[in-house]
Amino acid sequence: MMNKRLMIAIAVVFCLAAAGLIYFGGRPNNEDAAVGTSMEETIPAFLGVGPHEITIRNVTKKPVHYKLRAYGSDAPAVERMLLPDEIDRYPAPQTIVISYLKYGSEVTYSLFPGKPYSFRYDNAGNTDIWVGAHGREDAVDLAPYVPTPPEVLAEMCVLGQVSKNSIVYDIGCGDGRIVIHAAKTYGARGVGIDIEPERIRESKANAKAAGVERLVKFKLADATKVDISEATVVTMYLLPESNELLRPKLEKELKPGVLVVTHNYMIPGWEDKEVTSKVVLDSEQKEHTVFLYRR
Ligand SMILES: C[S@@+](CC[C@H](N)C(=O)[O-])C[C@H]1O[C@@H](n2cnc3c(N)ncnc32)[C@H](O)[C@@H]1O
Known part of the structure; x- marks a missing residue:
């Protein structure tokens, strides 16, 4: 799950898209079988992330201030303060651009429809945004899916x-x-x-x-x-x-x-x-x- 890798990938994808080289389409991040199946059916879809939705979770211990705007839009950015443990949900038929302060300067990344994101601390203790596993409000996001080799x-x-x-x-x-x-x-x-x-x-x-x-x-x-x-x-x-x-x-x-x-x-x-x-x-x-x- 090398987090640094995910961040670099996001940054690279954003740079490519900003340069008009690619179109944003997505990226990063003791029961028996019968029980699994029935639980699956009872999980309401709205607790996850819809295909035209983006969720942003704050897993840090402090409020996070950020700005959002639609990719390619000249409209003023929406400003938002996200409290710890809160989740923001946005309808997102297309890519959203997020900006926030990191190391005292503003950084900007693209967020893709259908993806869950989390503000977390990086290895140096700075707040940064990462791809998550799910956008459910009734459960913690323990880690994005990255398989062990x-x-x-x-x-x-x-x-x-x-x-x-x-x-x-x-x-x-x-x-x-x-x-x-x-x-x-x-x-x-x-x-x-x-x-x-x-x-x-x-x-x-x-x-x-x-x-x-x-x-x-x-x-x-x-x-x-x-x-x-x-x-x-x-x-x-x-x-x-x-x-x-x-x-x-x-x-x-x-x-x-x-x-x-x-x-x-x-x-x-x-x-x-x-x-x-x-x-x-x-x-x-x-x-x-x-x-x-x-x-
Ligand atoms: C880094 S992956 C590890 C996958 C696997 N253990 C491996 O090593 O290949 C983390 C997994 O945790 C799952 N996950 C995240 N939050 C969870 C939660 N609250 N309960 C159960 N699974 C969760 C994700 O869906 C993801 O598949």
């Missing part, structure tokens, strides 16, 4: 000592690849939880293709509200503030000794529980860090 998830399972006796929970499971790998390689049972219906559909299809349907389950739900107490291994590829948010849940629900493996981001406040960390290279030789904690 196969080399990295394989190492996560090794560090997590996954075996046929394990029950692996992936919080924010994306396309289900971690629990599917654990099931296929080790015969482990697994539960993947994701809030995005598309991710759960992919996960179920991938589990079927891998022949591990009987070992894994996927839940369409806000992971912060799902009981994870049966897990023997937990995996997370989420943003640092999300890891921090989930820490009390991990402490409350997981049994002592359960292993928690995170990709790239540490769990703030669990420094004393960190067992080890390891740098893993993906197929493009990019470095990822895997952190192992013992609850």
Whole structure:
């Protein structure tokens, strides 16, 4: 999920579009199957992001002031103050241009219809805007969808000592690849939880293709509200503030000794529980860090 990458991509796309080179069209960011399906049906569409809508969430601890205007419009910009934890929703049949102060100077990015965005802190503690996972008002946005490369998830399972006796929970499971790998390689049972219906559909299809349907389950739900107490291994590829948010849940629900493996981001406040960390290279030789904690 290299956030810097997402930002650079947004900036590059914006520059290209500003130069008239491309047209904006979009960019970035222990139940059984039946339960997932019925929950999917009950999630009201308006809680997500419509195809002609943009949502902006404030995940920082301070109000964020920003300005908005339609791309290519000369109309005066709309000014807005977004409080922490609030979400602004805009009808957006076309690209919107957002400006705000970063490092004391105004920066401008393009936001694309159908996408959720969040103001978050960057690694240097400055407020910046990132692509999110969803625009729902009834759930936190733990991280945008960015899959863990196969080399990295394989190492996560090794560090997590996954075996046929394990029950692996992936919080924010994306396309289900971690629990599917654990099931296929080790015969482990697994539960993947994701809030995005598309991710759960992919996960179920991938589990079927891998022949591990009987070992894994996927839940369409806000992971912060799902009981994870049966897990023997937990995996997370989420943003640092999300890891921090989930820490009390991990402490409350997981049994002592359960292993928690995170990709790239540490769990703030669990420094004393960190067992080890390891740098893993993906197929493009990019470095990822895997952190192992013992609850
Ligand atoms: C960075 S991806 C990780 C995907 C997968 N675990 C992997 O490593 O390949 C984060 C996932 O968290 C999901 N997510 C974000 N907020 C969530 C929430 N409140 N509850 C459940 N899933 C959430 C996103 O939809 C996304 O698929």
